[in-house]
Amino acid sequence: MPVFVKKLLTWGSVAFLIYFVAFRPDGAAQMFKAIGAALMAMFQGLGDFLTTLMT
Structure with a gap:
């Protein structure tokens, strides 16, 4: 992927994130909360697997 395209996509993502947080803070908070819960x-699950594997 050309460097210009990568920079354009990166800055576009940052701009969208700032816009989303600025104009939809409740939606942004819910999205980050859902991402955190999924992680x-x-x-x-990984910890449970490793615990089971060790016992």
Whole structure:
């Protein structure tokens, strides 16, 4: 992927994130909360797997 396209996509993503947080703070908070819950569930599952594997 050309460097220009990568920079354009990166800055576009940052601009969208700022816009989303500025104009839809409730939606942004819910989205980040859902992402955090999903990550916690994945790591909890990995921890349970490793615990079971060690015992």
